[in-house]
Amino acid sequence: KAGVTQTPRYLIKTRGQQVTLSCSPISGHRSVSWYQQTPGQGLQFLFEYFSETQRNKGNFPGRFSGRQFSNSRSEMNVSTLELGDSALYLCASSLVGTGGEKLFFGSGTQLSVL
């Protein structure tokens, strides 16, 4: 069974640009969540999608958005990039995303904003 796949692995952008990251969950998993990891703030929850609907959202500005497609694949978008958006963005999938369920993480997309 293939794991969670994130593309691209590395991305370099400049301030003001926008970026789209992609995540393919484990087959059969319907919940996809996104996390931002930085040395200063650690791992922080961005949002979660289930059945193409955003079900939960973390404390990030509106520049961060996402969506989920009917095949459960998900994308996240960051508009008007800032230097502080440089981070490892991790996607995680689970069957239905209920309490205590196991999350499986992808290898992440390392975003550098110059």
Next chain:
Amino acid sequence: GQQLNQSPQSMFIQEGEDVSMNCTSSSIFNTWLWYKQDPGEGPVLLIALYKAGELTSNGRLTAQFGITRKDSFLNISASIPSDVGIYFCAVPQETSGSRLTFGEGTQLTVNP
């Protein structure tokens, strides 16, 4: 909001030594999770704890769900070089298992 205090921040040990790390919180939780992150990879779930006082093992790893439900401990016995990585504790938001709050992490270095 929820905050987990994880310690130590880093550990430098010799191969073969045992390791202990812990997480504490001022809030009560019903689930404690321990993850390991290798360089350049996403976190991988090591152990999940669902009951206060529970002691669960996974090979050389043993984790405990504190009896107060406000803390958890992870022990690694007879460490080996591949144990190197960052270890995180995490707790799920009760209404969404996908929304995890993570501790700051413990960076483990094992010298052969």
